[in-house]
Amino acid sequence: MSEADTSSATKRRPDWAALIIAVFLLAVAAVVFWDASHLKTIAQYDRIGPSTVPKVVAFGLFCLGIWTAFEAWRGDFPEREQQEVAPVIWIVAGLAGQMLLLRIAGFSIATGVLFALTARGFGKRQIWISLPIGIVLSFVVWAIFSQLLQLTLPAGPLEHLFF
Template sequence: MTETSSPERERRPDWAAAAIGLGLAVVAVVVAWNAYSLRGGAYATVGPKSFPYVVAAALAILSVWTLVEAWRGDFPKRDHDELGPIFWIVAGLAAQLLLLKPAGFSIATGLLFACAAAAFGKRRLWLTIPIGIALAFVIWMVFTRLLKLALPGGPLERLVF
């Protein structure tokens, strides 16, 4: 079946873009609702409530614009998504989220590094996991020792310090 350039084919609504437009509208309503519930700033015309209203208005305008473009079908054709790399990235983020407290920052972030490397084609996990853990450990040391910020420590961090 060949793809034709008939007006019906080009004018078909883009339902994914419409969902994004509706999501923008929901975010605009939430921001406006939170701005309405803010207290303070009654003594000045421009206060802490002003900027969230500006953000909500901008989101609402973007929402309407996105919905109109989605209805017209004017968005460019999207590329096909490769599910393998998406799986690796999501798996790495999930592993970091689940292992951050029990395993510590270095191990959890090292696994995220290895999964991201696998998503980009470097599937030698025996090499990327130790490299990721070492890099994450250096980052942990910089943040906790030099900058005095708190990152969760695990067995590796307790072993060294």
């Protein structure tokens, strides 16, 4: 075997990560279609009802899953860059922190923590600057949604201090 034959043989291997993504797309399509098929029809004579759009979305996901599986099997996906794990951990930590603090500290502080840790994940190293900025921006969002639009968001000590 020549070097060209060896490189083409290794290049044509299935992309296993893309195959896993294809299986995930097919599973989501199946769940969406199953859920849409259990929606009650309002009128029997009309072909378009509440399940029409979810079924179209399921069909689209199914087609994307098949296409992804086909391309993965052929090995046609471009080479991916090395993944950086640390930013993902910072962002997931921010989401976990928000979920844990939401009822205790309220929307502004919890979402400010999410903002600061996400900013850290994107490369902003000064958390002591990002945290107050995130809390202030989150408080403004809370005030707009809670006070002006009359929507219910979790209030904590900061929100009770002003309202």
